[in-house]
Amino acid sequence: MDGLLPTVNWCGHEITRLCVGHNPQKGTSHVGRELDAEMSEWYDPAKGKDLELLDLCERHGINTAQFGGELMHSLLHRYKEQGGRLQWIATLYDQDGEDFEEELKTILAVDPKPIGIQYYAGAGDRNYFQGRWEESRDRVKRVRDTGLMTGVGSHLSQVIAKIEDEGWDVDFYQTCFYTVYAKEQENRVDRDNETFDDEDRDRMTAVIKGVSKPCLAFKVLGSSRKCGSIAEVEEAFRYAYSNIKETDVVLVGMWQKYGDQVGQNTSLVRKIIGG
Helix, strand or coil: CCCCCCCCEECCCECEEEEECCCCCCCCCCCCHHEEEEEEHCCCHHHHHHHHEEEEEECCCCCCCEECHHHHHHHHHHHHHHEEECEEEEECCCCCCCCCHHHHHHHHCCCCCCCCECCCHHHHHHHHHHHHHHHHHHHHHHCCCCCCEEEEEEEEEHHHHHHHHHHCCEEEEEECCCCCCCCCCCCCCCEEEEEEEEHHHHHHHHHHHCCCEEEEEEEECCCCCCCHHHHHHHHHHHHHHHHCCCCCCEECCCCCCCCCCCHHHHHHHHHHHHC
16 A cells, blocks of 8 residues: 655645546546446446445545535445545535535435535535625535535636635635636536636636635646546646645546546646655
8 A cells, every 4th residue: 555645734624736636436427428337337336346446546645525416425425435545625506496405415415424515616606696695605605514524626717716706715725727618708618518728727826826826726637638547647736736735635526437547647736746
C-alpha cells in the first residue's frame, strides 16, 4: 500500500490533493451515450468493480471521494462495510421538481456521513441563468445549518467570482476547468451539446488563484479529452497544479477498463507535487 498523497487541511479534515470523482461509475462520460453505457456496464454494482476502484484509490494514497446520488451513497456504505475508510464530500443536486429538504435528509442519513456537502454546479448555474440567484444562496445557507463543511460549485468562472465578491458563508468552491455549456451566451444550460475550450480553464484558474477559499478543481482532464497519452495526462495535471493554490485539490473520475488509471494518476501527482 502506498503512503498517503500530500494533503491539505479543510475545516479540520485532511484531504488528499487528488480526490476520486463519480462520473465513470454513474455512466456519465461527457462524450456520448455509447461511452456512457460502456462505463455503466463496467461499473455494474453486481460485478464489484466499483468497490475495487475505491480500494485501489485508498491503497494508492487517496483518502477522499466526491460523490453524489443514491448509487454512490450505496457504494460508500458497501465499501465501509468491507472496511473501507475513504471520507467523502456529497453533492446536493437540487433538481427542479425534486424536494430539496428530502434530498438533504437522504444525504445526512448516509453511513458513512459526509464530511461536507457541495451545492451542485449545474443547479447553481441554472439559477444564475434564470435570475434565481437568491434561491441558490438560501440553499447554501440551509446546507450550512447542517454543521458540515459547506461548498458551492460552478462551471462558470463569473459565478464563483460573484459568490466571492458577495462573501457567501462557504468553506470551499468546486470549480470546473471547462464551461461545457454550448448555450452559455443564451443564458441556459444545454447538456446535450457540451464544449471544452482551453480558454475556459484559463479564466477559471485565474479566479481560483484570486479567491480566498480553497477550491476543488474538476474536469482537469477535459472529461477524457486530455487523455490521449500518458504525456498528455501529465501535461494536464501539471497545468492544473501550477494554476491552482497550494490549498486546493484536484478531482478526477477514474475508469480501470483499459488501464490502471488509479496507479497512473497517483504516480503522476506524486511526481508533480511530491509525496
